[in-house]
Amino acid sequence: MARMCKPLRPCGASPAAVCRRDSRHELYVCGVGRSTQGPVFSQEPPRIVHFTNSTGVTVNCVADGTPTPAVTWTMQDGRPVEEVMGLREVLTNGSLVFPPFPANQYDTQLHANTYICRATSAGGTVLARPSQIRAVVVGDYEVQVYDQLVMAGNTAVLRCAVPSYVREYVTVTSWVHDDSFNIYPSLHGGECDIVSLEYADDTLICL
Incomplete structure (x- = not known):
């Protein structure tokens, strides 16, 4: 019955x-x-992860609980992290892997972003602290300065364009005029401010 x-x-x-x-x-x-025991992180990812394109990195995220929780990754906006062939992998054990990659495959959406690990089971869901992933490309790079057209008597602002994959680690130290005269930049972004421009045609080099 x-x-x-x-x-x-x-x-x-x-x-x-x-x-x-x-x-x-x-x-x-x-x-x-x-x-039944809700998921608890036994190994939480670090807040900041820096690595070079020649070494790659594995970011571990381990959670315990009963039943065993499933570990996944999301971006900061909640989008699930998916595999990108040769650039980003999510292992079945919950580790997030960024393999070594050539400099020309650097992608800010992958290599300079914030990731969040989450563990889910019948006992609930927990989120790890956000992890800022930053890849640094090892190798030669070039900076660029774009021409500015300024009327005489006005102020010209020159900017040194540094590639995004090294921008965080590069400081503009000076601007050189005629290979001998150094102009030291402002404290805000390494800009070169030329007040009351008198030259009709002149050249400055960013260092």
């Missing part, structure tokens, strides 16, 4: 709900089993 289940709490509140027999009232009582 089938017996009805009288829950201590709504059984639907957790997939891990179990029933025990109450012989006194000849029914089964439902509740959440003690064997």
Whole structure:
């Protein structure tokens, strides 16, 4: 004869709900089993991860719980992290891998972004602290300065354009005029401010 289940709490509140027999009232009582334990990080990813394109890096994220939680990664905006062939991998154990890559395959969306590890099980979901991933490309790079057309008597602002993959690690130290005269830049972004421009045609080099 089938017996009805009288829950201590709504059984639907957790997939891990179990029933025990109450012989006194000849029914089964439902509740959440003690064997269920929400996910807890045993190895949380670091806040900042720097690596070079010649070495690559593996970012580990490990969570424990009962049942065993599934570990996944998302971007800061909530989009799931997917594999990008040769540039980004998500292993079944929850590790996020950035293999070594050639300089011309640097991608700011992959190599200069914020990632979040999450662990999910029947016991709930927990989010790790955000991890800022920064790849540094090792090798030669060139800076550029674009021509500015300025009327005489006005102020010219010259900017030194540094490639994005090394911009965070490069400081503009000076601008050189005629290979001998150094102009030291402003404190804001290495700009060269020329006030009351008098030259009709002149050249400056960014260092």
